[in-house]
Amino acid sequence: MLPTEAPQPDLTTLAQPATLSGNVESSSIAPSFLKNFLNDNPYFQAGFGLMTLGVGLTVMRKSLVVGTAALRRRMLVTLEINNKDRAYEWFLAWMSSQHAIQAQKRLAPWTRSHQLSVETTVEQRKNGSSSAMFKLVAGPGTHYFQYKGAWMQVKRERETKSMHLMSGTPWETVTLTTLSRDRGLFPQLLSEARDLAMKGHEGKLVIHTAWGIEWRPFGQPRLKRPLKSVVLAPGVAENIESDIKAFLDRRQWYADRGIPYRRGYLLHGPPGSGKTSFIQALAGSLSYDICVLNLSERGLADDKLFHLLSNAPERSFVLIEDIDAAFNKRVQTSEDGYQSSVTFSGFLNALDGVASGEERIIFMTTNHVEKLDPALIRPGRVDLMQLIDDATPEQACILFERFYGGRDIQQEISEEEVKALSTTLRTLIQQEMENERTVSMAALQGFFIRNDARGAVAKCRDLFTQRR
Ligand SMILES: Nc1ncnc2c1ncn2[C@@H]1O[C@H](COP(=O)(O)OP(=O)(O)OP(=O)(O)O)[C@@H](O)[C@H]1O
Incomplete structure (x- = not known):
C-alpha cells in the first residue's frame, strides 16, 4: 500500500484537543501552586501584612493631614x-x-x-x-x-x-x-x-531717606528744634511760616480751581546761615516729617525720582539740598566721576508731578542761586524764594544774649555787662559790614561755644571774611 493511502489525520482536530488538554492541565496546576506558595511562604505573608499596614498608615496620615487642614481652616x-x-x-x-x-x-x-x-x-x-x-x-x-x-x-x-x-x-x-x-x-x-x-x-522729628523707590525712616526720631532757636533776619522766618500756613489752609481752594496742591520753596544764601536748621525747625513746629532726597545717589534714575516725589509720606517736606551742585550744568557728576542718571528734564518732570490732589511741599537749598537754571526756579516749581544771609547785627546780638545772658551759671557776668557787650558786638558787626565783611551764624555759634562773653567780643573780628 502506498503510504498515500494511509488515512491522513485531520490536523485541525488533532491540534485542538492537544491544545485544550494542555490548558486544562495548567489551569488546574496553577491555583494549587499559588495556594501552596501563598500558604506555605512565611516571607510573603509577612510582606503582604506589612504592605497592608503601610497602606493603612498612609491613608490614615493623609486623612489626618486633610482633617487637620480642615480643622485649621475652621478653627x-x-x-x-x-x-x-x-x-x-x-x-x-x-x-x-x-x-x-x-x-x-x-x-x-x-x-x-x-x-x-x-x-x-x-x-x-x-x-x-x-x-x-x-x-x-x-x-x-x-x-x-x-x-x-x-x-x-x-x-x-x-x-x-x-x-x-x-x-x-x-x-x-x-x-x-x-x-x-x-x-x-x-x-x-x-x-x-x-x-x-x-x-x-x-514731639520728635522723623527724617526719611530714599531706599530704592521707598521712603524709610532714617535713624531714631530726633528731638524737635524750637523754631525760635534759629535766629533769622527780622521778618524772614515769619514770612516763610505764614506762607506755608496759608498754603496748608487752602487745600479746598486749590481743589476747586483744579490747581495741583503743591508748593516749592528755595532758601538760598551762604553756608552756615541756618537754611537747613530752619527747615527742620519749621517741619517740627508743624508736626511734619522730612524726606531728604539726594539727587546724586547711585542708582537714582528719572523714573525712581518721579515715584519718590509722588509718594512722599503724608505730612512731610521733601528736602533737596545744594540743588546748584546737582544741576548747575544740567549734568550731574559726583566726586568719583559717577554720573547720576537723573536728567535735568527728568527732575523738572518729577517736580511738576502728575496733577493730583495730593499735598506736596518741596524745600530746596542752594549757596549759589545765580547758577540755577531759570527753568528750575520758575513759579509753580519754586513759589517762594528767600535769601538767608550771613549774620546781621540783630541776629548776632540775639545769639550772643542767648549764649551768655539769663541763666548761664558758669560765668560770673552780670546781665548788664552782657547787654553792654552785646551793644559792642552790634557796633563791631555794623562796622565790618560797611567794609563788605561778614560772618556766618554757624561761625558765631562755634565761636561762642569756645569762648566766654568778653573773649568772644574781643576776638570776634577774626571771624569776618570778605563778602563773596
Ligand atoms: N540763623 C541761625 N540761628 C541759629 N543757629 C544757626 C543759624 N545759622 C546757622 N546756625 C547753626 O549753624 C549750624 C549749621 O547751620 P545749617 O546747616 O542750618 O546752615 P545752612 O545754611 O543749611 O548751611 P549750608 O548751606 O552749608 O547747608 C547749625 O548747628 C545751626 O545751629
Missing part, C-alpha cells in the same frame, strides 16, 4: 504681615516692648521664644547726648505669646533666595495664628502697635 485664623507694610516694624517693636515690660516687672518671659534678634538704636537725650539701646525682637522662627487671654503663634520667615531689588533687604513675613473666635484681637493688637510707634514719634 484657626491667620494674619500675614510682610515687611513692605509699615505694620511690620510696628508689630516687631510692639512685641519687643512687651518683652521689656515683662522683664521690668521681673515676670516670666512673655513669649515662648528661643530665637531672638537684636536691634540697636541710638536714643537722643534731651540734653543732646545720645546712647545706644538694644532691643530684643522676635527672630526668624516660631514664637508663642498670649494677648488678652488668647494664645497666638508668630511665625517670622525670611526669604533667603530673593530680596527687595531696590533696598537689598530680604523679604520677610510674620504670620500670626490664633483661634477663629479671637480674630477680633488682630485689629486691636495692630492698633496698639501703631499707637506705640506713634507715641515714640511724639
